[in-house]
């Protein structure tokens with residue numbers, strides 16, 4: 001099975017990003033052929049500061065490697081190392097009705113949030129479809145908000161094949177990431193825009209303080225507590241072992257335990273999760289050549305696949321290039 005996903009480089013990641021997507025991406029490397037790329041062309045629709053874009057790309061790459069993405073098992077590359085995707089996006093645009101893009105809800109959401117409605121933002125689903133189709137991907141792990149884009153990709157693959165009378169592009173399926181609710185320190189969904197995140201790579205003290213600041217209700221210390229309505233417990237459930245979760249659940253229900261104790265346990269579990277990647281990240285930061293090597297080596301492998309598919313796409317659609325154009 002070929003798995004593909006794109007990661008938007010949007011700054012430092014938080015626990016919600018990790019549990020919601022990255023952890024699953026990394027786990028899939030054990031069983032499947034995985035292509036993960038950092039979507040720098042997509043990021044240009046929102047990040048227009050060159051230095052910031054460059055540093056975001058590097059940060060995402062290091063974050064994935066620090067959490068255990070193994071470049072021997074999975075490809076991790078820059079979208080821009082496979083220039084054929086922009087060519088395919090154009091070709092797809094010629095077989096895609098404008099009405100399809102008019103229906104994209106994420107475009108409308110982004111514009112509603114104040115992002116400038118550029119043609120790039122509007123064409124975002126075309127580039128995303130090209131990302132997927134150019135590797136003949138089978139499965140695309142994404143969050144709920146991206147499912148419509150995968151459905152559009154399926155449509156575009158069908159339109160291309162129908163228009164040109166050949167089964168060139170493969171219809172991908174979405175693989176929904178586990179829809180877990182990761183609460184932030186204020187109890188709302190953890191999100192950068194709410195300012196309630198627990199970051200993956202803060203110094204241990206900062207993370208601990210952040211955890212100690214999680215909002216809890218005013219149930220008195222002696223009284224039994226409801227684990228199911230507590231953000232501390234919800235987070236603990238996501239990162240502690242099943243035995244630990246069960247033990248804490250009993251203490252909640254028994255009463256006589258303050259939220260401070262639960263937070264301390266959560267802080268310990270968080271440090272167990274975040275400590276080793278923090279150290280690996282520090283090492284990777286000191287070895288930019290290694291990180292660059294991972295990205296460029298993966299990029300070459302991905303591009304080799306993309307070139308084959310593009311040769312079929314050009315052949316089916318009548319686009320001719322010089323034999324030595326890419327050499």
Ligand code: TRP
Pocket residue numbers: 004005006007008039042127128131132140141142146
């Ligand atoms: N749009 C995706 C997001 O915002 C990122 C992305 C770009 C992507 N191209 C992709 C995801 C291809 C999956 C497949 O998260």
